[in-house]
Amino acid sequence: MLRYRGVSIWTVRVKAKKNVVLVGPMGTGKTTIGKLLAKELQFEFVDSDREIEARCGADIPWIFDVEGEVGFRGREKSVIADLSQRDAVVIATGGGAVVDPDNQIALKENGFIVYLHTSVEQQYQRTRKDRKRPLLRSEDPLSVLKKLMSVREPIYRSIADLIISTDSKRPKGVVRDIVKTLRASREETVER
Incomplete structure (x- = not known):
């Protein structure tokens, strides 16, 4: 077996194919950033919400209404279980995907988790006109966003390998x- 500084080349290749998983609240830019990141890394891009829609043959609001x-x-x-088994994929998760402990384990097992953080106020600005977000069908969507953030942010932070704010940054x-x-x-991994 070939080795580089004590690490097998096979191990390095496996680590190089590890997925990148984008987590964070709605409106943080996971899909936009995910597409750009996948192109840069020459990985496949998959938005878990779009994958659900494709498999179900219906959009997310319909699924929420019916199920x-x-x-x-x-x-x-x-x-999430299926996507986590793939390699060389940038996965943009839905905002609530990380609430399920099984999803956390699956995503972490083969993924470098990036928490794209944004303020609740920025989320509101980015999502206020979007009628396709079932959880925001409320008289007071800002309060909903605050409540969701209070529950989910500790989870995002606990599973993240990297936390990046998207509030004042362009996607690129x-x-x-x-x-x-x-x-x-990856360089650190190779040097070990």
Whole structure:
């Protein structure tokens, strides 16, 4: 077996194919950043919500209307389990995907987790006109966003390998920061 500084080349290749998983609240830029990042890394890009829609043949609001959040989360869990088994994929998760401990384990097992953080106020600005977000069908979507953030942010932070704020950065700048960190972590892995 070939070795580089005490590490088998096979191990280095496996680590190089590790997925990159983008987590964070709605409106943080996971899909936009994910597409750019996948192109930069020459990885496949998959948005877990779009994958759910493709498999179900219906959009997320319809799934919520017919099956409720519990039905949607069951579908999401299945998709996350499948996507986590792939290699060389940038996965943009739905904002609530990380609430399920099984999803956390699956994503972490073969993924470098990037928490794209944004303020609740920025989330609100980015999502206020979007009618396709079932959890924001409320008289007071800002309060909903605050409540979701209070529950989910500790989870995002606990599973993240990298935390990046998207509030005042352009998507390409965020991608540059992620790529720089990934390269540094891979070089560190090779040197061990």
